[in-house]
Amino acid sequence: MATGAAHDVKTTCPYCGVGCGVIATVTPDGSVSVSGDPEHPANFGRLCSKGSALAETIDLDGRLLRPHIDGRPADWDEALDLVAARFASTIAEHGPDSVAFYVSGQLLTEDYYVANKLMKGFIGSANIDTNSRLCMASSVAGHRRAFGTDTVPGNYEDLELADLIVLVGSNLAWCHPVLYQRIAAEKERRPSLKIVVIDPRRTMTADIADMHLAISPDGDVALFGGLLSWIANTGALNYSYISNFTTGAAQALRFGAQDLRAVSRKCGIAPSQLIEFYSLFTRTERTVTVYSQGVNQSETGTDKVNAIINCHLATGRIGKPGASPFSVTGQPNAMGGREVGGMANMLAAHMDIENETHRARVQRFWQAPTVATRPGRKAVEMFEAIGQGHIKAVWIAGTNPVDSMPEADRVRAALAACPFVVVSDVLADTDTTRVAHVLLPAAAWGEKDGTVTNSERRISRQRPFLPLPGSARPDWDIMADVARRMGFVEGFSYTTAAEVFAEHAALSAFENDGERDFDIGAHAGIDAVGYEALAPFQWPQRRGAVTGTERFFAAGGFFTPEGKGRFVAPREARAGAALLAKLPAQEPTDQGFILNTGRVRDHWHTMTRTGKSPRLSQHMAEPFVEIHPDDAAQSGIAEASLVRLSKGPAQAIARALITNRQRRGSVFVPMHWNDQFASNARIDALVDAVTDPVSGQPALKQARASLASFNAAAYGFAVVARKPADIPADYWAIARCTGGWRLELAFGQAKDDWHAFALRLFGGRENVDILAYNDVGAGRYRIAAFDGAALLGALFIAPQPVGVARGWLVEQLATSHDLQRQRLAVLATRPSAGQSDKGAIVCSCFGVGSNEIAAAIASGCRTVKAVGDATQAGTNCGSCRAEIKGIIDAKPLQAAE
Numbered sequence: 085m086a087t088g089a090a091h092d093v094k095t096t097c098p099y100c101g102v103g104c105g106v107i108a109t110v111t112p113d114g115s116v117s118v119s120g121d122p123e124h125p126a127n128f129g130r131l132c133s134k135g136s137a138l139a140e141t142i143d144l145d146g147r148l149l150r151p152h153i154d155g156r157p158a159d160w161d162e163a164l165d166l167v168a169a170r171f172a173s174t175i176a177e178h179g180p181d182s183v184a185f186y187v188s189g190q191l192l193t194e195d196y197y198v199a200n201k202l203m204k205g206f207i208g209s210a211n212i213d214t215n216s217r218l219c220m221a222s223s224v225a226g227h228r229r230a231f232g233t234d235t236v237p238g239n240y241e242d243l244e245l246a247d248l249i250v251l252v253g254s255n256l257a258w259c260h261p262v263l264y265q266r267i268a269a270e271k272e273r274r275p276s277l278k279i280v281v282i283d284p285r286r287t288m289t290a291d292i293a294d295m296h297l298a299i300s301p302d303g304d305v306a307l308f309g310g311l312l313s314w315i316a317n318t319g320a321l322n323y324s325y326i327s328n329f330t331t332g333a334a335q336a337l338r339f340g341a342q343d344l345r346a347v348s349r350k351c352g353i354a355p356s357q358l359i360e361f362y363s364l365f366t367r368t369e370r371t372v373t374v375y376s377q378g379v380n381q382s383e384t385g386t387d388k389v390n391a392i393i394n395c396h397l398a399t400g401r402i403g404k405p406g407a408s409p410f411s412v413t414g415q416p417n418a419m420g421g422r423e424v425g426g427m428a429n430m431l432a433a434h435m436d437i438e439n440e441t442h443r444a445r446v447q448r449f450w451q452a453p454t455v456a457t458r459p460g461r462k463a464v465e466m467f468e469a470i471g472q473g474h475i476k477a478v479w480i481a482g483t484n485p486v487d488s489m490p491e492a493d494r495v496r497a498a499l500a501a502c503p504f505v506v507v508s509d510v511l512a513d514t515d516t517t518r519v520a521h522v523l524l525p526a527a528a529w530g531e532k533d534g535t536v537t538n539s540e541r542r543i544s545r546q547r548p549f550l551p552l553p554g555s556a557r558p559d560w561d562i563m564a565d566v567a568r569r570m571g572f573v574e575g576f577s578y579t580t581a582a583e584v585f586a587e588h589a590a591l592s593a594f595e596n597d598g599e600r601d602f603d604i605g606a607h608a609g610i611d612a613v614g615y616e617a618l619a620p621f622q623w624p625q626r627r628g629a630v631t632g633t634e635r636f637f638a639a640g641g642f643f644t645p646e647g648k649g650r651f652v653a654p655r656e657a658r659a660g661a662a663l664l665a666k667l668p669a670q671e672p673t674d675q676g677f678i679l680n681t682g683r684v685r686d687h688w689h690t691m692t693r694t695g696k697s698p699r700l701s702q703h704m705a706e707p708f709v710e711i712h713p714d715d716a717a718q719s720g721i722a723e724a725s726l727v728r729l730s731k732g733p734a735q736a737i738a739r740a741l742i743t744n745r746q747r748r749g750s751v752f753v754p755m756h757w758n759d760q761f762a763s764n765a766r767i768d769a770l771v772d773a774v775t776d777p778v779s780g781q782p783a784l785k786q787a788r789a790s791l792a793s794f795n796a797a798a799y800g801f802a803v804v805a806r807k808p809a810d811i812p813a814d815y816w817a818i819a820r821c822t823g824g825w826r827l828e829l830a831f832g833q834a835k836d837d838w839h840a841f842a843l844r845l846f847g848g849r850e851n852v853d854i855l856a857y858n859d860v861g862a863g864r865y866r867i868a869a870f871d872g873a874a875l876l877g878a879l880f881i882a883p884q885p886v887g888v889a890r891g892w893l894v895e896q897l898a899t900s901h902d903l904q905r906q907r908l909a910v911l912a913t914r915p916s917a918g919q920s921d922k923g924a925i926v927c928s929c930f931g932v933g934s935n936e937i938a939a940a941i942a943s944g945c946r947t948v949k950a951v952g953d954a955t956q957a958g959t960n961c962g963s964c965r966a967e968i969k970g971i972i973d974a975k976p977l978q979a980a981e
Contacts (some may be wrong), residue, residue, distance in 0.1 A: 093549035094121055094219075095537055097135045098190065098529040099688055101413030102126055102262045103538025104135055105620065108530065108549045116142060116530070116549065124242065124620060126538055127968040129664045130263035132961040133686050133700065133928040140697040141548065142530045148512040149554025152523040160555060162597035164562070165520055167479070168569035170504045171691040174477045175207060180456075184466050184475045187426060187467060188482035189219065190689075192534030192546060194584040196417070196560035197424040197811045198576065199481065200432055202563055204425065205452035206572045210437055211475065212430040216418040220783055222380040223411035224422060224430075225779035226389025229652050232399070232644035232707075233434050234422050235601045235634040238372065238408030239540040239622070244270045245406030248278045248368040252304060252392065253378015253785075255287040257582055258410055258685040260376070261963045268962060269294050278368065282307070283378060284680070285710070285752060286745040291966035295493045297361060298747060300352030301678050301786060305384055305654045308391035310347035311362055312337065315398050320366040325400030326614045329640035329648055333956030335791025336394055336651035344915055365395070370406035377414060378684060381785045386778035394651050400684040402649075403638035412539045419537035423602055423623075424588060428460035429780075433592040450575060462780030464490065464773045469499030476613040479506040481559055482526065484690040486515040487734035487758045490771040493734055511692050515759050525556040529693070532558060533581045535618075539951070543604070544620040560584055584616035593626065600638065601643055605776050676790040677715070678750040679729070681767055684964050686928050687756040695761055698822045702894070702925040706817035706828045707738040707765040711791070716742045717793050724885040726794035728828055729753065731787065737794055738765060739828070751791065755784070762817040798863060800829030801886040803893050804877040806847045823897030826890070838865040838881055846877035855911045868910045873900040878910055888913040891933050894920040926971070927957035937971050946972065 090111045097104040105124020108115045118138045122129035151163035174182050185203050187196060196214075203212040213883055227234045243249060256264035271277050271292055278709045281293040282304070290296040315321055316337050326333045340440050350353045365371060373396065379388045393402075393409050401407035413419055426434040435442035437459055461469050467489060469475045477500070487881055489495045489507060496546040499505050501518040505518050507766040508524035517523055528534075530550040537543045578584050586608060593605025603624040610618070622634055642649045663902035686700040694700045709727050711719075721727055721740050729736045730750075744754060757765035771787040794815065805824040815830035827845075839856065841957060843849070846869050856867040863883040875896050880886050892915055901907050917920050922933025932955045940954040952959040958968050 087118045091479035092546050094414070094545070095547045096544040096550065097131070098416050098546070098693070099134050100131075100260050101415055101418055101539040102260050103536060103542060104131060104262055105544065106131070106135060106138065108139075110549050119787055120686070124544070126540070126542060126544070126620070127262045129359065130262045130265050130961070133692060133963055134187065134688060136929050136960060137694075137697040137700050138529070140699065140843045141693045142528070142551055143696065145696065147512060147528070147553060147556075148509060148517070148523055148525040149556065150525055151555065151865050154521055160557075162515045162566055163524060164569055165500070167506050168566050171207075171477050171566070173502065173766065176688050178476060180207050181211055182459070183207065183209065183477045184213075184479070186463065186478060186480045186483065186485060187212065187214045187421070188496040189214060189216045189413075189418040189420070189421055189946070190482045191559055192532055192536060192581070193417060193420035193424060193543075193588065194534040194581045195481070195563070195871060196421045196426045197383065197432070197584055197588045198560040198563045198567070198578070200425050201450060201575065202567045204431065204437075204456045205450045205454070206567060206570075206575060208454040208456055209420065210428050210456035211466065212426065212460060213463045213466055215463070215485070215488060215586055216380070216415060216421050217427060217780060218488060218784065219377065219414040220380060220411065220418045220422075220440060221774055221779040221781040222382070222385030223375075223389055224427070224654075225386040225776070226393060227411070229778075230390055230650050231388070231637065232394045232642050232650075233415045235603045235643070236411055236541055236638050238410050238540065239405040239634050240266065241634075242372050242398070242406050242410065243267050243374075245370060246372040247276065247370040247406065248280070248364060248370065248372070250280045250282065250373040251289060251293075251367070251372060252282045253374035253380075254374050255283065255289045255373070255682070256412075256965060257288040257291075257963055259414070259683050261685075261961045264289060265962045268965070274642060279365060280287045281365070283320070284747040284750055288685075288966035291969060295351050295357070295361060295364075297351075297357060301383055301680070301750060302352070302384060303351035303353075304379060304388040305391045306342065306347050306350035307353070308388070308395055309353075310342045310344065310358065310393050310656065311365060312391070312398060313342050313363040315366055315395060322400035329637070329642070330397050330651060331646060331648045332651035333398065334655070336653045339653035342745055357833065362869075366399075371399075371401050372408055372410050374410045374412055376412050376694065379783060380781055381783060382781075383774055383776055383783040383786060384655070385776045385781050385783075389654075390652035391654050396653055397649050401637040405635075408635070411541075416538075417536040419539065419541065420535065420543075423537060423592075427467075428462050430571075431455075432588075433594075433596075434600050446591070449591050451937065452575065462775075464775050464780065464782055467495045467498050468773070470627060471503050477506075478502060478836035479503040479508070480516060480520075481508045484514050484516045484692065485603055486519065487766050488755065488768060489689040490773040490784060490787075491615055491789070492766050492769040494773075499936065508559060510556075513760065514661070514690070524562055526553060526562065527556050531556065534558075535585060540622065542620050542622045545618050547616075570824055580612060582612045583612060585615060586610045587933055591690065599643070599920075613684065615975065633825060649809050656945045675789045679767075679770060679789040680750055680785045680788040681771065681787070682785070684754045684756065687754070689756065690758050691756050691761055692832060696716065696820065696971055698820045698929060699925075699928050701819035702891070702931075703928050704754070705819040705826060707736070707754060707757040707762055708737040708741045708766070709791070710741050710746040710775040711892070712746045712750075713742050714748055714752075716740065721791065721793055726796060728792050728793050728794045729767070729770060731772075731789045731791070734769040736765050736767050737763065751789070757817070761819065763813065763815050765817070794830065796830040796832065798834040798881055798883060799885050800827070800831070800879060800881045801888055801890065801893075802827040802829065802845060802877060803875070803897050804846055805897055809848070811845070812841070821897065823892040826894050834863065838879070839867065841880040842867045842877070843869070846878060849876060852876060853907075857911060858891070864915065866911050867908065870901060870907060871903045875899070875901055875910060880913065889915075889921045889923075891923055891925060893920075893923075918933055920979050921925055926967050927959035930956040934971060937968055941972055948972070
């Protein structure tokens with residue numbers, strides 16, 4: 085518990101790669117509040133809905149607080165002795181490649197560094213990969229092909245300096261909201277700024293765009309190949325930059341030469357739109373192209389990255405104020421993991437595992453017995469090798485591959501059959517911890533001490549402001565302890581995170597005279613005091629340097645052997661015109677719909693953190709599938725009905741969200757839901773393990789799935805004060821809310837006794853006050869249970885999706901019901917006198933509902949700003965501004981009355 089006056093701790097948000105600075109304020113009673121750090125250059129005080137709700141995610145509910153072996157509690161010595169012994173014996177019997185680490189972009193750089201050093205330098209295998217492989221591997225591969233190293237040339241400031249921002253496969257409004265805010269604010273200040281969004285879906289980001297190109301899935305290579313041809317044919321090539329600083333332009337232009345109509349067929353974009361976009365790009369010198377998962381998560385992801393970079397090299401628009409290609413990372417420390425070689429095909433400090441000189445240098449610095457001589461198994465290959473029995477011991481740290489990997493059911497089966505599985509995590513119960521032999525309790529955000537690197541190469545501190553609970557330990561400390569128990573004492577004698585960071589910084593500068601981009605040697609001598617005070621900085625930051633270089637490659641200086649940037653002809657172009665002529669599926673085929681997976685606004689990865697927050701669970705409280713209206717009609721799927729998605733034996737069930745924003749022939753399903761929050765929604769179980777052959781990144785946005793209505797005899801909605809021990813329904817989804825939990829339910833066959841089912845759902849309490857309504861003929865049943873003035877639970881059953889005021893009912897769990905009319909209002913699902921129904925939550929930051937926004941519009945608010953002034957909606961993170969505008973646009977008559 086904190087004592088004395090409240091105190092502030094500056095730290096960094098643990099969500100996306102924007103890397104926002106956060107101030108955690110700890111009060112004398114131990115409670116914590118969070119706010120944006122106005123001095124942090126990544127966000128200048130802004131936070132998104134997830135960042136704003138961080139204080140709601142730091143409780144100890146569900147935490148793993150001590151080690152476990154085969155389901156029983158153990159102490160650290162027993163658990164770590166077992167881990168060390170099993171890994172050592174497996175290596176001795178089967179060789180170093182028989183073991184593996186699978187780590188996470190949620191780890192801090194210090195954690196990543198120790199894990200990479202242990203596996204590659206002391207065990208002698210490169211079988212360490214990360215969930216960043218699912219996120220940014222194609223960008224890494226594209227950077228290395230074009231630049232000679234994994235360098236992001238620009239920075240966030242360029243988004244405000246640009247005259248044109250092209251967003252490719254990047255739903256910033258929901259996935260990187262603070263960057264979206266910066267762009268939206270600049271657009272409002274300077275309307276001449278043009279924004280182009282390239283995405284098969286019309287995402288919320290598209291609502292600030294001057295142009296939305298609804299590209300066919302995987303049409304990006306053709307689109308940017310066509311742009312390169314247009315640049316050449318219209319005299320927009322920067323011959324000076326090309327001749328002085330690049331190689332391969334002639335080959336890329338020759339292979340990339342494309343007819344506009346062929347590009348149009350491949351992209352699904354009308355020639356007139358292509359001409360408009362291409363003309364805008366060629367005449368706008370200050371252009372930033374931002375790309376993310378829609379580019380990376382593809383079988384051609386690396387080629388997409390290089391097709392984009394080619395256009396910037398051809399125009400010399402790279403590393404200049406307001407002009408660069410810009411990869412934005414999906415995780416808080418995907419970049420930090422790349423810096424320490426956390427992927428199977430990399431060495432630490434941006435050195436190459438294939439390079440003998442680099443390997444010798446790293447081995448010499450580490451004084452290691454060996455260094456892995458070849459790349460290890462990338463994520464998909466790793467779990468295939470586990471399933472095939474080639475890898476016999478695996479350590480999974482800070483990630484949940486049983487949910488997030490493609491062919492997730494095979495991943496679960498592989499781990500279940502693996503002789504030895506170690507999982508270090510913060511939660512006791514995830515779909516991955518359920519298949520572990522050893523569980524190790526790791527430190528969580530608020531307890532961690534270390535650094536992360538964001539998308540603009542800015543290193544920031546995560547500082548602890550909470551004590552380590554139970555027996556939890558930092559990941560780097562756990563790994564170093566195992567290394568010592570394996571006999572590697574001298575290489576892993578760290579006692580603090582500061583010591584690990586200092587060694588990491590020293591390695592970046594070791595025998596580095598400017599030949600490597602990553603250099604933070606200025607911090608090689610940092611001590612505990614300096615580490616605690618470390619301010620955010622961009623790399624490189626070499627010894628003797630005061631500040632880092634903010635941009636790369638404006639005047640060459642590439643890290644290829646010849647020192648020049650490389651144009652790369654995509655495989656599609658090299659293969660000839662045959663592939664270009666292949667048309668993407670515009671309508672459902674026998675193979676089913678194109679299945680696109682991704683994130684929603686208020687949740688993160690597999691919900692181990694955001695699932696704890698009541699307000700983050702109200703905007704999207706259950707898994708859903710976005711379907712175009714024509715596809716829904718053809719498939720017999722009604723709005724708000726349930727949909728069964730299938731691919732072979734794998735299935736998932738989600739709520740139908742029918743929308744014109746979705747492209748015909750494609751569907752979108754979020755990747756967040758898992759077996760803790762839904763009965764059957766692990767959507768990555770339906771995704772084939774198809775990967776980009778260069779990067780190894782899975783094509784998580786290009787799966788195929790069949791759709792069919794889930795035939796339910798009865799639907800239900802419930803609110804309960806206590807989480808049920810089990811939920812006997814054919815479909816269920818559960819989400820936290822203030823005062824308890826909310827549930828969506830469906831049944832293949834109606835229950836004979838809904839009363840008994842309800843009491844079981846409410847916790848089996850006796851001596852409670854019951855109000856009930858039962859219309860047997862109509863198939864409708866309602867029941868509410870009260871303990872004094874407290875609502876224990878309410879259940880509503882109907883033969884079709886239940887139409888009740890969900891937002892209002894959720895609030896009743898935290899409301900006193902002293903009067904009978906208040907109780908009857910719960911049963912009637914209508915507010916009693918003096919109460920109001922907010923409607924479905926639109927603004928999670930301030931809990932503003934659709935009815936409140938509609939009322940503000942009816943009172944005369946005709947702009948998003950006016951609605952914000954009246955209700956606060958959209959005034960914090962801004963992620964809901966597009967939805968507010970949609971409500972305004974849908975209500976012209978009401979507002980005019």
